[in-house]
Amino acid sequence: MVRQDKYSVILPTYNERRNLPILVYLLNKTFTEHSIDWEVIIVDDNSPDGTQEIARKLIDIYGADHIQLRPRAGKLGLGTAYVHGLQYVTGEFVIIMDADFSHHPEAIPEFIAKQKSQNFDIVTGTRYAGDGGVYGWDFKRKLISRGANFLATVVLRPNVSDLTGSFRLYKTPVLKKIIEVTQSKGYVFQMEMMVRARSLGFTVGEVPISFVDRLYGESKLGGDEIVQYAKGVWTLFTSV
Numbered sequence: 001m002v003r004q005d006k007y008s009v010i011l012p013t014y015n016e017r018r019n020l021p022i023l024v025y026l027l028n029k030t031f032t033e034h035s036i037d038w039e040v041i042i043v044d045d046n047s048p049d050g051t052q053e054i055a056r057k058l059i060d061i062y063g064a065d066h067i068q069l070r071p072r073a074g075k076l077g078l079g080t081a082y083v084h085g086l087q088y089v090t091g092e093f094v095i096i097m098d099a100d101f102s103h104h105p106e107a108i109p110e111f112i113a114k115q116k117s118q119n120f121d122i123v124t125g126t127r128y129a130g131d132g133g134v135y136g137w138d139f140k141r142k143l144i145s146r147g148a149n150f151l152a153t154v155v156l157r158p159n160v161s162d163l164t165g166s167f168r169l170y171k172t173p174v175l176k177k178i179i180e181v182t183q184s185k186g187y188v189f190q191m192e193m194m195v196r197a198r199s200l201g202f203t204v205g206e207v208p209i210s211f212v213d214r215l216y217g218e219s220k221l222g223g224d225e226i227v228q229y230a231k232g233v234w235t236l237f238t239s240v
């Protein structure tokens, strides 16, 4: 059953043993300070570093009404991790974010205030507008991100400034509708979601965010994801 005014955070994890406890601590702190009902749904893809063992300890600490562990058998990709997590959501709103501190919980109250200000269907974090920014990436990674956004912006003419970011808040039924028509499985998923949101007529607000590269662990972005992204832009261009 969906609980009004409750926020469900879906956290996809792959080898996030070191990041997860501090992140959940800060999520609890942020939500508690703002008297907001919350839960975290951890979708772990059988991480070899023992992320699930940590997740189970977090359930003991914060309680099963606040933390759910919804594992999968193997590394199946970022896009499908959100789809998997969504089926367990009990909140009126869903927040998706990285589990490596690229996205900081302290920005969440601003997402919530933005959503409430105009009853937006979606609020998306943007690194490429206002005082948003990226910190800690090398030149190559910055180029990939800028290039990916530029390509999709020119080809698909979206109504948001950061198509590939993944710090977002959705009304739960809105996310369910978008996911029904979204086909991508990897990182390209984020871009397709925004294009589908526009086609379905959903309203999107933006919040500038500082994206800070992870201190612990490694990015899972590989050459294959970049190829999939370019294919995804083309598929959307020819079909939407």
Ligand SMILES: Nc1nc2c(ncn2[C@@H]2O[C@H](COP(=O)(O)OP(=O)(O)O[C@H]3O[C@H](CO)[C@@H](O)[C@H](O)[C@@H]3O)[C@@H](O)[C@H]2O)c(=O)[nH]1
Binding pocket: 011, 012, 013, 014, 015, 016, 043, 044, 045, 075, 076, 077, 078, 081, 097, 098, 099, 100, 102, 145, 164, 165, 166, 167, 187, 190, 214, 218, 219, 220, 221
């Ligand atoms: N369950 C699961 N989680 C995954 C997988 N791949 C990555 N993750 C998790 O997804 C989050 C982001 O993964 P990273 O690999 O650290 O992402 P990144 O390279 O920093 O990319 C970020 O920036 C991109 C835009 O430039 C975003 O598109 C991407 O979503 C992410 O925010 C982390 O919590 C990571 O553990 C997977 O196959 N399965």
